Amino acid sequence: MKQRSVHAWLMLLPAMLLLVAFTHWPAVSTFIDSFHSTPRGARPSVWVGLENYQVMTQDPVFWKAVRNNLIFAAATIPASIGLALAMALWVNERMAGRAFLRMAYFTPTVLPMIAVANIWLFFYTPQYGLLERFTGMLGLPAHNWLGSPSTALGAVTAVAIWKEAGFFMIFYLAALQSLNPSLREAAAIEGASRGYFFRRVLWPLLMPTTLFVLINACINAFRMVDHLFVLTRGGPDNASILLLYHLYEVGFSFWDTAYASAITVVLVLVLAAIALFQFFVLDRRVHYK
Amino acid sequence: MSTAETRTRRLVYNEPTLLDTLAAWLLALLWILPLAYAVWTAFHPSEYSTRFELLAPLTLSNFSRAWEAAPFARYFLNTAALVVMILAVQLVLATLAAYAFARYEFRGRNIAFALVLVQLMVMPDILVVENYKTMARLGLVDTLLAIGLPYFASAFAIFLLRQTFLGVPKELDEAARVEGAGPLQILWRVYMPLARPVYTAFALVSVSYHWNNFLWPLIVTNSVNARPLTVGLQVFSSVDQGVDWSIITAATLMTSAPLLIAFLLFQRQFVQSFMRAGIK
């Protein structure tokens, strides 16, 4: 019915207007900008076709950022989800001091990243930093965690996992607590072990939550760069640089806005690929009640 | 008791093994280490920020220094108002849009939904320069509204709610219609209560994101009027003089304490509100 169509559009309108104004139009503008040169002062921007993309393929820092980001994602996504699941399982059990555990796991979410990054800076400081003291006690040699190319990315990744895992725990916890308790009893009667119960019953039932958490973790893997500003600034020698940080560098430090647009387009395509993968491949394997 | 019976009992009563308990506690202690360090450092003078002597003197001077460095009460108010405003608008807009997508047939529906999904990938974080230009044109620079506008229409919320609304059985819908309810009333009485866990889950995501958001608020705010906590805390990141952990941790505790306490007090209710039917 036409009236229903009008109703639908009316309900949709506020959201669509805002989306177009603050997402679609700037995005299209960015896409177009990536085919132009950067305007500088009096010099206007001119059409340069694929030149920005060509520069990108030859830029070693860009490729380093891509490689680092993939490693970062490959580490943070399974680690934070896995830890979140473990945390939720533990907190769901009748363990001593559950309330304390829950709070301890969730605290990182509440602390602002600026402060958190500075605290971790102390942990990683050579000589009197917490980590150094600990490794010293174990008799391991001294190490400059943030100032060595071999460990900078790892150090930064650890901070990201620490910040994320507790946040995802809440979702798993809610899902676990909403499960029917008779499932457990039925499994016990059949003589199932905890491992079997988890693999065959819990894990499939938690799939919707896992999908939800997976989407967030994937987006975060490309979005979390705030701690870099405090800890390493992408160094040493780009050992810990990530795509979004490189994007800010190029766009807001070098003011090479056209090249930044090109990097933005790449970032968007990567995220789009992940999103499509999730919708089409994973969606099929999710069980809905 | 035989091992099989122990296992059964463990499974039914959801009891942890000793290994479980140890591992959980170890992880928790590790996880809370930064907060513990923050508490230690904030209450002791700066000489003790790297030395952990049990009998070191306590002090509140870090807090007074932090308080004087910037108007944190105002920043806290701004941030609280900001996240509440953003969440409220997001929920209203997303509910209406999701309802339209889920329960109405209209031309261009699929294209419109695809357009919505685009925002899942194109984060407002990247579009900062363009959005700033728009805010300047609208004369909204340095207002809470300016910080919130790019986020008001949340593709994530629309996606989640549409999913949930699609799962609502049509019989409930028809039953309400038979009773003479209009479409908006049906939305209010039937769909929204069933989506409560999704609302709570999304609220958590939204609040924590906007609480922690930094670069866009930095660019679009100029004065104490609209500046949120994350930007306010930057004043301690003064690179020239080096890191002063005592004052940073004092400021952190001041600004996070309300949230931490709230979580401590309302943990159970919080998690329970997710419970109703879980996240589907």
Add this chain to the structure above:
Amino acid sequence: MQRKSFLKICAMPLLAAASGLYGAMPAMAQAPVEVSFYYPVAVGGPIAKTIDGFAEGFMKENPGIKVSPIYAGTYQETIVKALTAHKSGTPPVTSVLLSTDMFTLIDEDAVVPIDNFVKTPEDKAWMDSFYPAFMQNSRTGGKTWGIPFQRSTVVMYWNKDAFKEAGLDPDKAPATWAELKAAATRLTKKDADGKVSQWGVQIPASGFPYWLFQTLTTPNGAILANEAGTAVKFDDPKVIEALQFWVDLGKAGVHPPGVVEWGTTPKDFFEKKAAIIYTTTGNLTNIRKNAGFPFGVGMIPGNTRKGSPTGGGNFYIFKKSTPEQQQAAFKFIKWITQPERAATWSMDTGYVAVSPAAYDTPALKKYGAEFPPALVARDQLPVSVAEFSTHENQRVTKALNDGLQAALTGTKTPAQAMKDAQQEADRILRAYK
């Protein structure tokens, strides 16, 4: 219910927006001239209060002008804010930005030369009253683009107790590279496990390694960039030699390995983990307050000559404001850089006072007499050089920084690192020759 609260919640920011709009209405005939002023905070202390105090003092003497100081974050954030605002058409009228941002601002056509406003002989005298070392990063192409405000140089701090312990004269700082290496060797202490508990010398290499690197190239007689900002010399043998010296300090075990963090270097000094550190004079007040031991402040050790780079921020006037606003800003800048105020600013923050006249004021004379280390940075000015700055400054600087970090972590040899950096810089600056 949700709608009511939604409306209520939206009303507040809308009201704020409306009042913001009202406040931003253009200056009319009787209304005061609005001068918005972005400033960064790069040192601790109640800086915002000091700045607000300056603004109030100025407005009292000049009732027709309204100065609004706007805290804008660190130097990096302030330039981002200023340029973003400029690109959207509403820049601040004036801002304190890094002196090295000069070429970037000129290329973006964002600022106007100060010479445009210098009309009377007094104005001219005022513009010539600043230390020449600071003007080096403020002038190009025959015009002056920035006025020094919060400037610094790199100095050397040393732990007098540690010197005594090592059998060195605590009041005599190393003055040459040879002396530095010798002192550092004696100052490096190891504990029972063979781990170093105190490094002889520590030169940070994070954040802006190029600045600290200039403390090594300048004494070696090498200048890294030309005045026009269009050419750099990284692969000069003298530059490579300077880098080799830095790397060798690490290899000799008297300097920490890898990239040393800038932010924790003062703390390392307090914790007696480093006996000699290189850091900004802006840290003087901080170190004075927190070092639990007597310490000395000295000029950077020389090699073929003495020298250190300058640093810090200048005032700039933005183009896209009205002529009245620009004139008002010029007045404000003149006012705030007067000797008395420059002296106050220097004492409050630890920055170097920007003109010799400021050091002749009674307040600063007294301060210098009570605390001689405060004068070291000023005494170093005659041998100070411009901070490294070129067109596409951030990009070229990043090429240099990456090369320095690569050499210090052993990923590349100093020669290779500098050669690669030179190549990259040449490529970037090609369009500006």
